[in-house]
Amino acid sequence: MDEQSILVEELVKKYGDFTALDHISFDVREGEVFGLLGPNGAGKTTTIKIMTGLTLPTSGKVLVSNIDVTKKPNEVKKKIGWISADVIVDDDLTAWENLELQAKLEGLKEWKERAKQLLDYFGIFEFKDRQLGKFSTGMRKKVEISMALLHSPEIVFMDEPTIGLDVSTRKSLWDIIRKINKDFGVTVLLTTHYMEEADMLCERIAIINKGKIVAIGSPEELKSKYGGDVIEVQFYGSVDYKIFEKYGQVIAKENSIRIKVGNAEDVLVSMLKDLSQFRVKSLRIEKASLDTAFLNLTGSTIEEGDFDARKFYAMLRRSRK
Ligand SMILES: Nc1ncnc2c1ncn2[C@@H]1O[C@H](COP(=O)(O)OP(=O)(O)O)[C@@H](O)[C@H]1O
Ligand SMILES: [Mg+2]
Incomplete structure (x- = not known):
């Protein structure tokens, strides 16, 4: 048996009368890339927020690295990294200063060696003193990932990591995710509403729709079982x-x-x-494709719609300032 990295059992999250998560259960094995695949509003971010200790569940059990996140969120935070579309990075600071800020947030003293190693690994050490706002999207992602990996986490959470990226940046980010999973041995839990992304990247996928998990398996299993x-x-x-x-x-x-x-x-x-x-x-x-599997499982397709995530997150950032 593989070691278990995350265990979620009968997780429920209610916002007032609305049930955002309806008894979801799944487990993530150590060292795997696991995907939560579902349309907008399915409950992906809510699940990540609970697993990372940002929100409390209404009921259910969540163990991250064998620690109960509802009881010891700070212990869990030492073991995890988090990357999301509205990740906290400062465009006016340089890459190095952003890493320094991250080190302070994590309470790390010996961080410089690790930071250099990470920037070297991503081939961007020579740009360490450049303001983040002047980085290309792809390079910026590398800095964000370096920040998430700075304290050597066991698990990295990525909430829609490629949302709003152009096709080629998205593909290079897939390569990076695969590479850090292998080279650093980190378990990756990512969410996505892109079928192709889940198919290409994930060893196993949980398909989530309207707060319920409708199927779990490898892309191949899901395709042959529900696609055909x-x-x-x-x-x-x-x-x-x-x-x-x-x-x-x-x-x-x-x-x-x-x-x-x-x-x-x-x-x-x-x-x-x-x-x-x-x-x-x-x-x-x-x-068979994951699209047909998804269609057969949920009776609808994942529609991207005209929702512009970048604009939405930019608005969110502005409103916080
Ligand atoms: N703070 C909140 N208050 C009320 N409803 C919320 C809140 N956060 C999320 N929701 C609702 O819960 C559902 C799941 O949201 P979310 O987890 O963000 O979905 P996803 O990340 O899959 O798009 C949505 O219907 C959303 O509107
Ligand atoms: Mg979300």
Whole structure:
């Protein structure tokens, strides 16, 4: 058995009459990259806030590094790092000064060696005296991650780490997350509403929707269990689709059928024999994706909408000043 890093059991969070988290349970193993995947308002940030000791749950159990976060939040804070879209960094300070501030917040005395090591690791030590406001988004992320890793945490929490980033910065951040997970041995818990991100990065994913966890597993498990491939065939003329029901659920239209199968390659050869008695116009395979899994599990898709996270967080920052 792998060592357990986080345990969440029957967690409930209510805001007045509204239930934001409805008895959620999951565990995160030491050294893994674990993803909480769900749409806006699913309860991801609330879960992170509880795990990091920023908010108390209404009920339920949360152990982080085997410590009860509701009882000893300060002990937990020593073992965790936190990165979020509205992370506390100061644009007017240099990268080094931001690290110094972080060291003070964490009460670290011997931090300079570690800070240098981290900036070297990310290849940005030579820019340490540049104001953070003058960094590119990608470099800035490296500073934020250095700040989160400064006190050598066991677990790093990342709340929507790539929200609002352009595609290439997002991809390089994925590389960084994978690399720090391996090189520093940190367990990573991240939240995202990007299917592709969860698919690419996470060893295991918990799909969360409307405050409930609807499925947990590796991306492959979730795809094959809840996704499934679809084979779509168009015909010249109509067909009796019943003979295809042995392969899976058939949705028939006038001149076409869609068959939901487990793995398309496994059934295709025998299916071609059945198809040979008809005049086939086209044949297409849709491989399973997390999107289909999510759709099947929740009855809706994750919609990004026109919510502009960067503008929203900028507004939030301004309103705090
Ligand atoms: N402080 C709060 N007071 C009332 N409702 C809240 C508060 N924080 C979050 N919520 C609600 O709880 C739900 C979950 O929010 P959140 O955890 O931020 O979702 P996510 O991070 O998945 O987008 C949302 O419906 C949100 O409006
Ligand atoms: Mg959130």
